Each structure stands twice: as structure tokens, then as C-alpha cells.
Amino acid sequence: MAIDPVCGMYVSEDTDLYLDKDGTRYYFCSTGCLEKFREPEREEKSLKIRLIVAWSFSIPILILNYALVSPYRNYILLLLALPVQFYSGLGFYHGAYGAIKNRSGNMDLLITLGTLTAFIFSLFITFDGNVFPVKYTYYDASVFIITLILTGGYIESLTKRAANSSAHRLLELIPESVHMYSNGNVHDVAYENIKTGDAILIRPGENIAVDGTIIKGTTEVDESMITGEQMPVLKHENDNVYSGTKNINGSIIVKVNAVGPNSTVNKLYSLIQMAAMGRAKIQRIADVFSSYFVPVVISAALGSSIFWFIYLNHEGDPISLIISVLVFVSVIVIACPCAIGLAAPITLLISSNESLENGIIIKNSSSMDRLSHINMVIFDKTGTLTNNSPNVSYMRYYGDKMLVNSMLISIEQASNHPAARAIVNYIKELPHDTYTINDIKEIPGFGIKGAFNGREISVTRDGNFTVLNYNNEKLAEIKIEYKLRDSAKIAVKKLIKNGIDVAIVTGDSKENTVNIAHDLDINKYYYNIKPDQKAEIVKKMQRDGKYVMFVGDGINDTIAMEAADVGVSMSSGSDITKENGDIILLKDDLKNVYNMIIIGRKTIKKVRQNIGWAIGYNSALIPVAAGILVPLFGLSIYFVLPILAALAMGMSSTTVVLNSLRIKKSIRRSISL
Template sequence: MGKKFLLPVEGMTCASCVTRVEKIISKTQGIKNVSVNFANEKVSFEAENTDIDLNSIAKELNEYGYKLKVESAFKTNYNSSETKDEYYHELKKDFTISLFFTIPVFLISMLIDLQWFQSVWFFSIEQTQKILFILTTPVIFISGRRFYSVAWNNIRHFSAEMNTLVAIGTASAYGYSSFVILFPESFNHHSGHVYFETAAVIVTLILMGRILENRAKIKSSSAIQELIKLKPSTARLLVDGNETEVDIKELITGQTVIIKPGDKIPADGIIVIGNSTIDESMLTGESIPVEKSNGDKVFAATINLSGSFNFRITATETNSVLGQIIKMVEDAQGTKAPIQKLADKIAGIFVPIVILISILTLISWLILFPESGLSNALVQFIAVLIVACPCALGLATPTAIMVGTGLGAKHGILIRDGENLEIASRISRVVFDKTGTITEGVSFVTDIKLFGVDEEFLLKIAASVETKSEHPIAKAILNYAKNKNIQLSEINNFQALSGFGIQATIDNNPVLIGNRKLMNEFSIDISVAESQIEDLENQSKTCLFVAYNNSLTGIIAVADKIKQTSLEAVSKLSKIGIKATMLSGDNRKTVEKVAAEVGIKDYYSELTPSEKLNHIKKFQSNKEIVAMVGDGINDAPALMQADIGISIGNGTDVAIESSGITLVKGDLLGVVKAINLSKNTIRTIKENLFWAFIYNIIGIPLAAFGLLNPMIAALAMSLSSVSVVTNSLRLRKAKI
């Protein structure tokens, strides 16, 4: 498997740039899955070879006016926000210069035809035109240089994007007006009108729009910055019995950190001395503080509320749970939703089409309205160029995804990418595992039934074999045996039999631990225990059969509590029209009772992983969009088969793995919130795309038919981009 890169790229100004950057990078041999995010100005791609020459890619991009920040690939603490701040300050400086000169240009141009102004204005029309020329020139060549430099690069490579439109439009207005001043005899009184104010106002308004857009884009990605700010800057290390304050970047695994009341925890670790109460809400969304003592895990960025303790570091920076969350959110914000493909295709051919329409507009006005002269035709030509806005198309999807995934992270909902976000919005059925999903997953032993052996012997062989198992029931047996001070035996030939149980040998004697199916598979007679089995199952207890040397030696019954929010979650899913199904490997009576308690009418019991998989396939064959919710321990096939897999964890003790959605908090209401969030986000994307398309569909004809002044067109174009980003920002206040 190759290496994945996520690098900042500067110089993109519209959706057309996205297509171009993707094409340039995709041309490099050994690179695949190139995806550019216009909103956060980053490109992601996979390189088959780890020795890929990033500098050569950067050099080619630079030819087109784009800067690939290669150094960020080799710096763990690269801060792209510094570059964005620098760009913002440059924009503000250019805008200030432009505004300073544009205000007098605009006022003089608007007032020059009024009699009262002419009575106090001491300059002739010719002199006034020269003053406007002098005032407009710095706007074009200082503030507007960014448009022309990029446009020139585009022309050299026979390509075009938004800067090309702005450059052609403003250069046409400025060039034509300058020609009028230099060669006034070539024009009659009507056609000798100048349009310096048009050129100046267009540059100023577009710079203003970019400033507003830049600020809004930064707000849309604020979730990442907020997560980064959760980390403290320093930590107290215990070195040779002395307390030493160090920068958190100097922390390494194995060191011991001192934590006092009110401190932010600087890294992940395990408490070695002391106990406390810790606020983990910033990671899990759970407002109730968590009690911690010796041997418990603590996590970076969480807050110690009371008590003092020392902990040993197990993970720092990017390897911590917080670091993994930041990376997952950042990766998700750099992806595209399938709905964006149409917008990208249109944006790729948008600018050339607009240039063609503007040229046809110019020719049509010259042919159909010759009496209006070249100047009037030129105004409509400029208006068409300026009103067209591929930016809104480029921002419609990524800004909404950035805000949506950021909001999800705040609620402990980690969405892997834009594709999973879109799939989640179309879910028609949610399939739940039982143990650890609908129930707490913290099983406890309730009964032990013995057949020819004593309790100590039964627990010894059962606990010894269960040491190799990851199933929640294994923990229950191990805890029970530990409390009974049972000495464990050495085991050999351990094998997990998915959907059945486990087998191993102790002193060369075969041991089987599992469900009824496992006993039947190995022809173990359990008929002697049928009445006891029925009694236990009627109490919604799970029976674990233990066979030693091919004979039934005992039954260990375990129980599990249903999560408090499971009933509410199933009810809320029903209210939004989503079906709920439970697939479990447990016995029929236990599954039946759990399903009844949480309101699930569609349930299946005693299933193997392959049978769960077949049920998922059956639902999908009926054109249903299926989400599978499980803890990932024995649900892997079903999670992979489902249209979207939702992994559910227990607080911060969760692996940030390959599921489409990961719920940090083990609360099933998170499933409802994830679906509502995705629906809100996709609805926002559709709204953005609608307005972006409608804006261009209406704006371009209005400009072509002479119903839109170029200055109004510039204002409308700038505001269209800002409105799309602002609409996405509304998601931050959405109730999920």
C-alpha cells in the first residue's frame, strides 16, 4: 500500500482551479485518487511509491500559478493557518489601496453629468477623463495584479478560470477607456465614453468578496482549530523525583506526568498513582464527568476536575485519541461527496463557455444595435464575463462538508468522508447488533450449573481459555474467576470459531466454550441440562456451555443491561421513517425480550456472522440503504457488507478505524444524530448548488441582454460566493 498525502495548495480562486490542479497532479506516474478541496485549499492523493518527487509536482503547479506546500509533508507541526493569515493580510492591503482610489473614481464618474457638480468642478471632460485614468491605474496594476499574473499563466498554458474572466473584463474596460483618452479623434461624442469606474469598482468589489469569502471559509473549518486548541502547551514531568515543566512537543511515551486539579491532560496515558474525576466531554460529547483511579486510561485535552494523580504516557500528539480525531476530521473535510461530481464537471468547462458567450454577446450587440456603438457592446461583454461565478459552484459542497463533519466531531460523531456522509442521509434501515450495541456490553456472571465437576475446576478451564478471547462475555468470566482467586492453566491450540465460540486444549484435553450450535457441531450431549437451560433463557440470560474432554461440564449464565437510550433511539428512528432490525448470535428468548424492551419488531437470533451478512444482503436486494451498527468485535463481515458501517465505542476507549462513521460515545442516540446531521448537511449542499446554478442561469442572460451593469455584476458575483459559505455556516447552529 502506498503513502497518503494531504498538502496545502495556494492560488486557487474558483472551481475551475480544482479541476486543473487535479489533472496536473494526476498526470504524475504512480499517483492516484487525487482530490482537491477548494474550501480548505488542500489536495489529497495516494502515491504508490514512497519516494515520489513532490518538488517536481510543485514545480509544474507553480507554472500555472499554484503553490504546493511540500514542506508540510515533512513537518508534524506545520501550521497552515499562518499561510492563510498572510494571504488574508495581503488581500486586505490590496483592497485598502483599491478602495482608496476607487471611491473618488466612482464618485466623479457618477456625478460628472449632474449640473450642480459641473458648477463646482473645475476640470473639463477631457481633463476629468485623464484624472480618472491616473486614479484607476494603481487599482489595475497594484491591487489587480493578482488577477493579471494568474491570467497570463493561464493564457500561456491555453487554459482559463475566474481570474481570466476578471482580467479580460477589467482590462477591456481600462484598455478601451485609455484608448479613448489617447485617440479621442477616433470616437464620436457618444462612443467616446470612458469606463474607468467600471474597471476600478470591479477590482475593488471582487477583492472585497474574496476577503469576506476567506473569513467565512476560515469559520467553516474552525472545528479543526478548536480541536487543536484543546491541547495544553506545557506539561509537568516527574524526573528523578522532581517536577519539571516542559513543552508538550517534548513528551515521549513512558514518561510520568503530574496532574493537578484544573489541569488539561497533555497526552494519553494510564494512571499510576492517585484518582480523580475527569471531564471528557470535549472528546465524547458526554457531559457527566468520569471517575478515574489506578490503572484507568486518561486522554489528551480532557480536564482534571478534582484530585491529583500521576500517569504514564502511552501516546502523544498525532498518536493520541485527540490526534486521531483531528486527523479523521481533517481527512473528511478534504474529501468530496458524490453529489459534487456534477458541479466539478460543469466547473471544468464553465469558464471557456462564459468567454464564448461574452464574445457572442459583443458581436450580437455590434450587429443588432450598431447605433449603440462599440462602447455599449463592450459594457455587455464585460458584464457577462464578470457576472459568471464558478466560485459558488466550487464552494457549495466542501464548505458544507467542513462544517458538518466539524459539528459531528463536537458531538462525538466521526464521519470518515463525504461519500459516507451522503450515504448516511439516505439510510432506510438501521441494523443493530445486540451485545455492546443495544446493551451495555458489560456482561456479568449470574449463574453457574455444574455437571460432574466442582466450580473451581469449571472456572479454571473456562477462564484460562477466555484469556485469549476479545468478546465482552470473556471479560465477565475472567472478572468472576479473578474475584474467586482462581489460578489459571496454560492453554494450547486456541482457536476462535466465529459465531460459535472458542476451542483450545489444556493438558492435551480439548476444551470447548460457546453456544448451543458449538455443542451440536462437536456432538456434545447437553440434553441433561435442557430444563436448566430453558429456565435461564426465560430469564433473558445467555448460556455459555463448557465442554471438557468431549463432555458437558458446566453452564455459565451471563446477563447484560440494556443501554438507557436504546429505546429512545429506536423510537426516534421510527419517527423519521427508518426501520430498525436486530441481528444477534444470542438465544431466541433473550433476543426476543431485549427487542421487546427497546421497541424493535424485526429481530433475528442465534445467527453466525455469515448469516448476519446474508440478512444484510437480503435487505439490500430490496433496494434498501442499510446501516450496520456494531462494536466491531464480531460484526466485521456485516459492517463491511452494509452500505455504511457505524462503529460504536465506549467513551474514549474506541478505535478510530475504517467504519464509515465512528461514534466515540457508546450511545445509540449518536446514530440518530449522525443521520440527522447528514440529512442537514446534504440538504445544505443541495441548497448551495441550487442557488449557485440559479445565480449563473439568471445572471448571464441578464448581462447578455444589457440588463445588468458590470459593477452590479461584480457585486453580485462576490456576494454569490459569500452567500454559499454563509449558508453552510448555518449548519453550526443546527439541532441534531
């Protein structure tokens, strides 16, 4: 059985509703889900229009149903109900049809069953009031069920975004044109016209558009998109470079090995999309409830209807068939809990707002269910557990401090190297002057040099160390490193204390990874890991029964974040990473990693409570609709059922909202502990 990537329902692979995208076939339970997947923006716009139509007609129906006294009242209500029933509610019918085809129950089937039964029954009353011994209609119940469920769906959609938006942003790293190199001549051509075997020139500061091999030149390349590490990598002739990375300081000529769909950027794009689609496997709570509740309701309706038909027929009642139909309709309509559509969205909205006040942005509210189960947290290292930019950890002077500071800031401000930026930011806070440095030249793999007062000045880089030389004399030695965030130790300690496993997965070296893991008392760590390998580690942990949260900041983390049950981005991370994540940590406070897990657990607990309240009022009236009070009050009980149904609808909706508001206090109390 396949899984619908939109609603999470199980779908037979024999269905005709499928779509091939990026080499993968996706199956759908209904045309509605297929269209949502194919054109999410169009479907969201359609939902908004259907919701406006629903409220525009539902409010007049509610008012006229109780305020209008006229022989034409039912005809007026019918005309007002038609747009809501068959335009606003059309999506539910598609979903119900898909559920029936797949022999399963979902929320759409429950809504369709209740609203169509109410509408058709009301239609009979409108055109032939003598068919049934009652004169009321259920137009108001039918349209308000549809309207409230659509409202809940729209509230949910406000916190969502297209699953592949970050993947499209990734493609923006590719330049529209490149510099074609041929026989010593250079001319610009469109990216689409590049093919394998071509040679292109890549100048300092430009993004690399293709996967290829350097055939001339030396440079340093920012490969943070792949490794997550900010320090540039020195590249010589015959070394490979990858699309989406950035050339820092040298001109190189590259032979194209892969372009278009076969390039690194496009492969990442496809992997992100596939990972995003795989995350919709958890069904919505309301659908899970409906899969059990629908058979119960139908059984109760049929059972009570058949009972009254047999009993009244045995008693010789001439309207036994009519009464049995009336009982069936009453049970179905009464049992349909309109507030269930608000049970989750209202809670999620309030929870998201409370999270924001605590420095947590919940971008994808549907992640709350997965968040409540998290028992494994994986951290990226650089930019996540550590600051995202290197810092000067210490500086040793071998000459006059004022002179050294002035020389360093004067020459390093001409460099794009991360170590140079760290030194400049450090010295800005110290006493210094600004000197004129002549003949500045940045040398990939070496550093930067120039002339000051007619003598050579140079800054050489070797790993984490930078050395200032002047006239062949060492004047200073500086150590550059990524410092742990202030909140890292507290966050990891709290997670482990509460039984949540922690691991580090990074593209950095073994030495740096081991040092950080030791400082944080983390026993499980992985180093020199590529983006797709990060995702595989996440998937393996999931196969071992873990619910995984991945916390990262770089483009190289996006696939793992999508593969994880919950993806969390640092606010200082790349725009693509922030778009991709379910949650963003404002102020980069890692202590909120545990807090958001608590918020998820509290939220889902409240949603389940709301579903209980949503069905409680209506379910309590099912025995009444089935006729349990008929022996005491006779058929007159059916004259007050519309009032009881309206009361149940109002009380359940009000209770859901009030109960949802209580989550604010619960979250604040739990986080403060």
C-alpha cells in the same frame, strides 16, 4: 463512462489521465484530480500554501482598490493579482480543461471563465485605457472569487482524511518477523522472506502472520477480525488459520499456504481501498449546479453581446464591437458567484460542530449528501447492537458463595479468554478473597486448571456456559452472553417507525442472531457472514435502490462500511474501524443513528438554500450587465457595475454564513422531537 474517484465527474475512458492501482484502473478529469488521488497529503499541503498566498494578496488588493488614488494604481493591483490568478488559481484551470475535454460543466469551469475574463479585461484597461469607455478594473473580483472558493475547499479538507488510511493500519497487524521452524530448530526471519510451504511457529499472544494449516499443536484463536465475534475458536491439527487473527493460549506450528498479497489481511486491505474509491460517485452539489449554470451564463453573455453588436452597428455606432465585448465581460464577471464555494463547507462545518455536541463525530463531511438519502440501516450484531464484551448474565452457586467467588477470581485472572475476563470483572464487584493457585495450565478447548490446597481446581467452558469444579465437585455454573445495548430497542423502533428498513448482518451463529433479531423485531438478518460477503450484501441492496448505512465496530466490518453509502463506527470499536468510518458514535448511543439521518437531511436542505442565495444576488444583476438599463441610463450604467458586483459578493457571502448559522436551531428542534 468512468467516474473520477476524486471529484465524481464522468470521464471518458479514452482519456490519457488514468492510474492503475491494486489491479484497478482509475480515470481522472484533470491532472489535479490525478495528483490528489496519487498523493493526497502533498495536495493538501499545496492547497494550504495556495490559500495563504491568496489571502496575503487579496486583502491588500481590496484595500488599495478603494483607498489608493494614483495613476499607477492599476499597475500595482496587477502585480498583486498575478500570484493569486496564476498560482493560487492554477488548480481551477486544470479542472476546467478536464471539463472541456469531457464536454461537461463543473465548478472549476465556472470559476475559470469568470476570473480569467475579469483578469484579461482588467489587463486591457491597465495597459490601454482608451480601448473601452470605462476605466475600472475587476482585479478585486477576480482574486476574491479564487480566494473564497479556495477557503471553502480548505474548510472541507479539514474534515476529511485519506480514504485508505484505515487500510494501511490493517497491515500493521502483520508482525515484522516470524519464527521459522525447520527440523526442530526455530530462528527468526523477516516477514518478507516467508514463502508458501514454509513452516512457522506461533506462540501464545502473537498475531498470525500468514494464512496456513496447523501441522502441530492445539490452540484457541481470536478471529474477531474476520467474524466480529470475541469468543475464541478452538483449532486443532489440519485446521486453517488466517493472517491478522491472534493466537490466544497454545503454541502451534503452521504450514504457510498464502503470504503477502494473497493473504487474508492483504485481501482485506485491497477490498477496503476499492470500496473507498467507489464511494466518490456522487458529484458535489456545486458541480451539479455548475453543469447547468455555465451554459446559461455563456448563452446570456453571447446573446446580449451579439444583440448589442447588431443593434449598435445598425445604428452606425463606431464602437459597437467594443460595447459588445464590454457587455460580454460584464455578464460573465457578474454571474460568477464567489459565495458558492462557501455554501456547502460553512454549513457542513457548523452542522458537524452541532453533531459533536449531540455525541456524533462527522469525520467525512462529504457523506452528508448520502446521509440525507438513507433508507436502509444495517447493523453488525456483536459490539454494535450488543455490548462489545461478554457479561455474566447469571451465576448459580452449589457451594459457599464467598469460597466460590474467591476461587473463580483467583484462577480466572490468569487467563486471556474473554469469558474469564467477564467473570473476573463480575466478581470484582462481589465479596471475595484472593487465593494462591498452583500449577495453573490453560488448555485450549477445555478451560483452565490448577491446584488449591493440594486438590485440583478447574474451570471448564462449553459454549456460553462456564463451570467451576473443585476436587471433582461442581461448585458453580455461570452463563456468559453479549447483552443488548440499552439504546438498541429504542433506536431500531424509531428507525422502523420512520420508514427506514433495518437488517442485521453478522458473523455469529444462526441461533444467537435469531434471538437478537427476535428481541428487536427485525425481520431481515444474515448470519455466518464473512467480511467480503457483508460488502456484497450491501452492494446488492444498493442495486435494489437502497441508500445503505452500515453500523459496525470490528475490523471485519470495514469493507462493508466502505461499500455502504455511509459507514458508522462505534466509539468502542477498533482503531481501524473508527478511522474507516464516516461517522463515529460517541458513548455508543444507537439512538443517534436516526438523529444523524435527520441531521444529514437538514444539512443538505440548508446547503441547497445557500447555493440559491449564493447565485441569487449575482443572477439578479445579469440583466443589468446585459444592458437592460442602457436605454434609461446610457453607457454610464457600466461605471457602477464594479460597485454592484462588490456589493453582490459581500451580500451573498454574508447571507450564506448567516443562513448556515440557523441550522443549529433547526437540528436541536428536530432531535428533541
